[in-house]
Amino acid sequence: MAADLVLDTAIRDWVLIPLSVVMVLIGVLRYFVSKLMRSSQLPDAKIVKEGQVIIRARNLRASANFIPSKSFRARKAYFGNEENGLLFVPKGQAQNAQAQMFSDPNMAMDMMKKNLSMIIPQTLTFAWVNFFFSGFVAAKIPFPLTQRFRSMLQNGIDYSTIDVSYVSSRSWYFLNMFGLRGLFSLILGEENATDDTQRMMQMSGFGFDPSKSLGAEKDGLDIIQHEWALPKFEQRAEATLRKLIS
Amino acid sequence: MAGHDDSVSSEKKSSEAVNDIPTFNAENMQNNMKAVYYSRTFMSIMGGVIAGILGFTGLNGFIFYFLVMAITSVGLIAKAGFSIHSYFDSWNQIILDGILGGLMSFVLFWTFAYDIVHIF
Numbered sequence: 001m002a003a004d005l006v007l008d009t010a011i012r013d014w015v016l017i018p019l020s021v022v023m024v025l026i027g028v029l030r031y032f033v034s035k036l037m038r039s040s041q042l043p044d045a046k047i048v049k050e051g052q053v054i055i056r057a058r059n060l061r062a063s064a065n066f067i068p069s070k071s072f073r074a075r076k077a078y079f080g081n082e083e084n085g086l087l088f089v090p091k092g093q094a095q096n097a098q099a100q101m102f103s104d105p106n107m108a109m110d111m112m113k114k115n116l117s118m119i120i121p122q123t124l125t126f127a128w129v130n131f132f133f134s135g136f137v138a139a140k141i142p143f144p145l146t147q148r149f150r151s152m153l154q155n156g157i158d159y160s161t162i163d164v165s166y167v168s169s170r171s172w173y174f175l176n177m178f179g180l181r182g183l184f185s186l187i188l189g190e191e192n193a194t195d196d197t198q199r200m201m202q203m204s205g206f207g208f209d210p211s212k213s214l215g216a217e218k219d220g221l222d223i224i225q226h227e228w229a230l231p232k233f234e235q236r237a238e239a240t241l242r243k244l245i246s
Numbered sequence: 247m248a249g250h251d252d253s254v255s256s257e258k259k260s261s262e263a264v265n266d267i268p269t270f271n272a273e274n275m276q277n278n279m280k281a282v283y284y285s286r287t288f289m290s291i292m293g294g295v296i297a298g299i300l301g302f303t304g305l306n307g308f309i310f311y312f313l314v315m316a317i318t319s320v321g322l323i324a325k326a327g328f329s330i331h332s333y334f335d336s337w338n339q340i341i342l343d344g345i346l347g348g349l350m351s352f353v354l355f356w357t358f359a360y361d362i363v364h365i366f
Contacts, residue, residue: 009366016361062272141353142303142360167357179354182287182347 005166007137015138015169019129023176024183026121031188034117050214053079053086057217065229072226080218087218122177129173130156137162138169278333282322283344289318290348291355298359311352315345 057079064072079087134156145153145164154162156170167175293314297307319341326333326340334340 007366012362012366016358020358139357139361140365141357142298142301142307144304175354175357179350182351183291186284186287186291 011138015133019172020176023180026125027180027184030117030121037113037117054213054217057087057221061220061224064224064226068228069226076221080221087214129170133169137166138172139167141165141167282340286318286344286348289314290352294352294355295359298356299363301364307356
């Protein structure tokens with residue numbers, strides 16, 4: 001291992017700090033741009049209805065024990081019977097919904113916009129970093145690492161003699177990109193850009209199928225063991241009162 | 247950790263006495279989890295800056311990180327009034343969740359502060 005390098009303070013003032021500040025600002029900018037570009041399309045009435053039905057069924061399942069079994073059975077039939085229950089999906093319709101989802105041009109457009117708003121600033125900043133700050137040591141990681149990390153941390157420097165813990169500016173950019181996610185979630189609130197893409201991946205496009213979740217909810221209702229809680233409430237009240245007295 | 251969880255907590259506590267009826271409000275639960283996540287992220291960033299300024303290197307820094315996370319856990323437990331089960335499902339949610347998620351932020355800010363203060 002070579003001795004400690006002496007770095008110019010100008011590197012700190014003109015590379016390290018500006019690079020980090022720019023990364024943060026670009027993150028903020030991207031958040032607002034993607035917020036602007038988000039088209040507020042009217043949600044499909046059918047999908048909203050299905051979502052609400054699922055929520056109602058879930059509520060019923062969660063608080064099933066607080067209603068008498070007769071009421072519970074009536075509600076269960078209302079949601080899950082095989083003819084016109086709300087959770088019952090006819091066989092042929094399932095495929096149809098998904099196909100429609102994929103062929104919807106609005107959806108694809110929205111997805112592409114989101115992706116573009118991610119990719120374009122990233123490419124631009126990477127090009128900017130490459131152009132201005134390529135090829136010198138910008139920072140030092142305060143813990144030792146093995147040689148394996150050299151290609152990751154010293155991207156753009158081709159010396160094999162300097163210690164691995166020294167980081168090139170290009171790699172500092174990558175470090176920033178991954179490490180700032182937490183900061184963004186603090187300063188931008190819940191729905192920052194990275195979270196948004198993850199949610200997009202789950203919800204639309206891949207695997208989100210309303211009829212499937214309807215079916216799952218129906219199964220959940222079918223297997224639930226109903227036991228009315230009210231008869232036991234006297235004991236419960238007794239226990240609570242006893243605890244109060246003692 | 248808002249006060250509106252109190253009704254949930256009292257109900258839950260009394261129900262534990264006789265039979266275990268889960269009386270959780272999913273939204274409040276989620277809110278609690280979010281609060282834990284935010285405090286952990288905040289503490290990891292602050293811990294990173296402090297570790298960098300104090301000039302920890304190597305293993306010391308990581309020990310400091312886990313120390314900070316332990317302090318955060320204790321703080322969260324104290325905030326919950328030492329009755330975890332009125333706010334969370336299990337101990338894991340308050341003690342272990344999100345510890346590794348904050349590590350990246352911690353390393354970044356540790357490096358940043360350390361570089362600015364010490365190596366130039």
